[in-house]
Amino acid sequence: MGSSTAIMTKLSSKNIVSPKGFKAAGMHCGLKHKKKDLALLVSDVPASVAGVFTTNAIQAAPLSVTKKVVYETKKMQAMIVNSGNANACTGKQGLVDALEMQTLTAQKLNIAENLVGVCSTGVIGETMKMKPIQQGVAALVVDDCLENAIDFAQAILTTDTVMKNTSYTTIIDGKEVIIAGVAKGSGMIEPNMATMLGFITTDANIDSPMLQMALSQITDCTFNAITVDGDTSTNDTVIIMANGLAQNKPLTPEHPEWHKFYTTLQMVAEDLAKMIAKDGEGATKLIEVNVTGAKTDEEARKIAKTVVGSPLVKTAVFGADANWGRVIAAVGYSGAVVDPEKIGIKIGDKMLVESGEPVHFSEEELMQILKQQEVKIDVALHIGDGKGTAWGCDLTYDYVQINASYRS
Template sequence: MTTLYPSIKRISGNNIASPIGFSAAGIHCGIKHKKSDLAILVSDVPANAAGVYTTNVVQAAPLLVTKQSLAETGKMQAIIVNSGNANACTGKKGLEDAKTMQANAADKLGIAHNLVGVASTGVIGEKLPIDKIVNGISKLEPTSGLKGSIDFSQSILTTDTVSKNTAYSVTIDGQTVTIAGTAKGSGMIHPNMATMLGFVTTDAAIGSDDLHSALSSVVDRTFNSITVDGDTSTNDMVLVMANGLAGNNTLVPNHPDWDVFVQTLLLVCEDLGKMIAKDGEGATKLIETEVTGAISDSEARMIAKTVVGSPLVKTAVFGCDANWGRILAAVGYSGATLDPDKIKIQIGTTTVVSDGEPVDFSEDELIEYLKQPEIKIKVNLQEGAGKGLAWGCDLTYDYVQINASYRT
């Protein structure tokens, strides 16, 4: 996405501890056989915080603990995360274990228990090896250096093939404010808000309610606009901590730099969302669908997400098949208001449908385009001014293999 604000700069060597006053760590504690599986993210001071959570009615114990703590305080100073086990559908023992993780992390840092968020990801329905986690927490030593952030981002992964990190700086009230993020997510991805873990840090000064407002305003355009497989997880969430150490005047909606802050937060969340879509289980291609001419932005996003979520579109992209009929069908069943006789569809820069009718095109040229790692589909409804983006990935043989043997 192109930014309208020249003061926004992408930070090279980005990491979750880039903002002032944050530190991180990650280790192997024994949940997984070899890979890192326990991580912690810490602010030097209690930070105003906000969160968005899965819409799945079945919600995991760590998510419930985090929601309750954040509702009580509006603040967070640390987040303890494990991978390899979701601690979901684990009953009273699961809730006790999530609280034990929270308490042990808080006691190690010398802070109140309800200032610690808890997140878990992995297999559903298996009890946590809580003794291993408690022992691991005692060994976590967060640092503000790059290594701690890398260790954190790697320790939260499950079937991901790469860690996902981004960071931007922006000038607010003459002060440099940094917003950074890291995320995990590869399969069971269909956020509403759901199916991934995202952590965002910033040294901006902003109240909890206004931070939640800013986060909510960007979620639909970023994390809620990605899909890998249409499944909505029991666990996942996005948490933002803002510790105020950059020294700017407190951000509120009528602050002259409010829009530039929200735009920077949007860029961080969009980067992470696209990285998740691109790293879908077994994926070989990122699919971006842009919809214009809809009657509203929300309907445009709904159509775009329907297209990238269509198994038939996803398999056609995997097979380098310019089967525009599948795209048109997905637009049609999206539930949006449209006139089929006005629709225009492009794959890359090639128009394949105009005013609802097929257009002659070079099949060979489109096959070559569809071999690229990033595929763009454009749909123009010619109904209104609404526009929206969504991201997904192709559906491959490897996706089936990975998920057929996930527990083995």
């Protein structure tokens, strides 16, 4: 995005409370053995809200609570989040517990219950321990300092190895507008979003329908363009809250600076998506697949995601094996339209296939490219104008180890 540098600036602070009027907290309440496991995000005023959620037919209890806030209230002022327990497949009690989390938070903040969203992540099928939640909500103290933002980012993690934060600033109507994001996610990252929770805050002035339109469109080429292991979670949620405190004029596609807001939001989402893919359970490398010349953008994204999701491609990258046959095979079974005699494939800057024919390359040079922490694969189809990108990670011995002992 060559022009994006003129549109926005990346903030060095990179935290969820960078936009005006947001506060956060995170702590250990006792759902996990030692690590932080309860988090709270609050806006000073009710905020416009939008959300995207898992496509899994089995959905955790907190999603029904949060969807009502997003789709019916259309405003949100607070989000309570726990890790260590997904509160999924927990029957009627699960909904009771999710609603109690909503009520406890609303009472603590003295706001309406229907302004509070609820998110949970962790083990599926275990009833929530509510006493630690009750005590934890009472003990949480929100603030807009960096320490509290870090506490929040840590408290939402499960098998993640690193926190995932980003933020950007842009100028709209002469006012500084900040968009910040934090996420968690390492496994079960497919096919639409991850076992991921993503929270985005902004002080932009925009109503909920416009915010929902932007988030839904951007999700297709960011959160929906990552894969780790082919599993879809029961709890996937991305929420954005926009509290309007930047005091710009209301944003719509007709606003002369709409592109600034949209591009900045897209960069926040893309940063978080790539961080999740890079932090895939046991991962050692980020894989980026760029597809050009497809029939449509949708088909290009489909091919890119098929390639980056191929276990054989992922293991080849892990082992630094220059086996481009695995790439072209994934292109072929993606279900998209291709012409085998027109396909070109590059890994890094090395052309491996041109017009469907093998090109001589140095195994040693390609091995060095595959040993890097970020591996880029380019697929050119030469049959249309469609283009798309997907991100994933290599598949390692540690992925098996982590998931073989997840509950222990």
